Amino acid sequence: MAPITASREEFDEIPTVVGIFSAFGLVFTVSLFAWICCQRKSSKSNKTPPYKFVHVLKGVDIYPENLNSKKKFGADDKSEGKNKLVMPKNSLHLDLEKRDLNGNFPKTTPKIQSSSDLENLSPKHFTEREKDSISPDSLKSNMSLSSEEKQEKLGTLFFSLEYNFEKKSFVVNIKEARGLPAMDEQSMTSDPYIKMTILPEKKHKVKTRVLRKTLDPAFDETFTFYGIPYSQIQDLTLHFMILSFDRFSRDDIIGEVIIPLSGIELSEGRMLMNREIIKRNVRKSSGRGELLISLCYQSTTNTLTVVVLKARHLPKSDVSGLSDPYVKVNLYHAKKRISKKKTHVKKCTPNAVFNELFVFDIPCEGLDDISIEFLVLDSDRGSRNEVIGRLTLEASAEGTGGEHWKEICEYPRRQIAKWHMLCDG
Template identity: 90%
Template sequence: MAPIAASHQQFDEIPTVVGIFSAFGLVFSVSLFAWICCQRKSSKSNKTPPYKFVHVLKGVDIYPENLNSKKKFGVDDKSEAKNKSAMSKNSLHLDLEKRDLNGNFPKTTSKMQSSPDPENSSSKHFAEKKKDSVSPDSLKSTTSPSSEEKQDKLGTLFLSLEYNFEKKAFVVSIKEARGLPAMDEQSMTSDPYIKMTILPEKKHKVKTRVLRKTLDPAFDETFTFYGIPYSQIQDLTLHFMILSFDRFSRDDVIGEVLIPLAGIELSEGRMLMDREIIKRNVRKSSGRGELLISLCYQSTTNTLTVVVLKARHLPKSDVSGLSDPYVKVNLYHVKKRISKKKTHVKKCTPNAVFNELFVFDIPCEGLDDISIEFLVLDSDRGSRNEVIGRLTLGSSAEGTGGEHWKEICEYPRRQIAKWHMLCDG
């Protein structure tokens, strides 16, 4: 019976040993899992996550302005150095930081080796056929470009177009821009962003976010426009305005891109393309147009009645060839503005008919210290309204403005109308 009792004691000790080993294994596995999770979390925080903005527009523009582009879209200094070295091997690349005080690049003595087409190497993701081929002679000429050619080159815009037949939506994807000029002379960089307008109706106006301190911005933003039939795509034109953000003054215009959609077939799927950025066409004409104004001074009530009647021969201040004019009226007393009014906007016309009346109370007796200013502006929802022309009427005004003012002072309670030439704003 003694051997049987000893065997029972051995079997009683086995569950205890198994429990101890299982407890140690559980603690080890939990600690290992926690360590792996911490490592993954730290690795994810160090990596730059890919972000892609998709704008779905139904009459309302959605702009993610609150994201920090430097954290989410910037690249580390080491990766930038690697990219620059790779670019220097495969394509021509001008480093703006290597320019001297005069803005010129140092001459390179090394000869250029035969390499693949730089246009193809810089646009690997774009399948559109190039119209202009690069020859070895052109490569040699580009190694020492003149200062005029550098100033004329404003960069290249890369984008894609697509039409979704299921949702009946027109999709425009702004990929990136390369080789932009530096608008900030101190830092030799720019803060670029893009405004896009669908012409000629100008109903759809959108803009990208601002990317800080870069000459090769990667926007990667998609805009979807609903309610545009596929049959009307051929009649539309895409206008891209490339600007550099300025915190303290008006944003600098880098250039523009105009893409007529006539002849572009989107039925086969997405089309990738790139266009050279050109200088903005100011489209100034010899005259700024004319404005028909009627004035009447009521001496008994000490009021001035102003009627903005018509405008004609206004210049083409828009890419579509037509402007959306309206008139802003400012009343001044001793060079201090005391009242302001404005008319309604007239869409797409160089000859606008307003017929709007405004009554101003005069704070002093007589019109000696009073002057009135008319500003004809082009309405633009996407940016600041441009001044088409300016007109000032008063005792110190020259030409027809002074004559008109003298007549209403001599003949009060009489409505007197005259045409006036607009001057530059």
């Protein structure tokens, strides 16, 4: 019986030992968890926010410049201490703690830089030569403008141009815009962004992000275009379109800036430039061009055959003097659209040859309540396609439209072609 008693005493001591080890393990686990949380919190506070988004658009290879975690927007020096001293106040700096409840950065009123500030800024940010840079005289002249002239002003766009001979790439940096007009009458502000196109081919189209509620947006976005030889730079033209984002309707056009690159030498390095924003060049309503249409009405099958043949003398849709036209065909019955077709896009031509045939089924006997509409549009990937001209053929149409419709009704099963003048779209 004695050995049995001793074993029971040993078993009674086991829970005490287990409890002691469990307590030490719990204290160690809690301490380790608290240490990990502190480390994560400190790493998040010291972590540099993401650089800037990478533009990925069709036909263009664009990469962000200076991908260095130690660098932030508007800085080109090697150390953070130098960045804090050199960085201008109007440059974009991602400080997440300064954002408001909507995630936007608070608006800061840019200060007018003195001549000494401009001298200190130019050699550090742009060690290369500058062209059309800010001068104290220009600032004085801007301050002395009358109120009427200020109302007509649409602001100033600041940007830089550079050609990288090692990568054979053309680099455009859209820095900022100042003094934009307010497009929202209620808040008296704008939501600006910029679309840029390289003319005349319009292959390279990019746009910046939208900056909310500001009249002095600081974009500081760099676009790199590869595959452009330096010998072709002189033949290109930069077209900047400044717009204000509207969530509920079409975006408002503030103005445009057109920069022909002929005569601009980029062999010596980066060039800082600024241009006044001007009103968009609105085309005149006269001279919309002509469209050659062939129609044939089949009374036996109750079908209407439409052939879009040619277009000529189309007006220019942008500063390049060329359009990318295509034709949209809409069939109406009793003023209600029942069918639609469209041709292929013809690139960079004011005189397009389509030669495309469409067959429409007519839901009624005869062509009394039938009308057909032709819309000539300019294809644009970066924005909404713009209507170049319009043509409507029906029984009540005037001029050549009414005569053409009358002939196909009198002579069914015969293909009849006519040139028609396009009206304002």
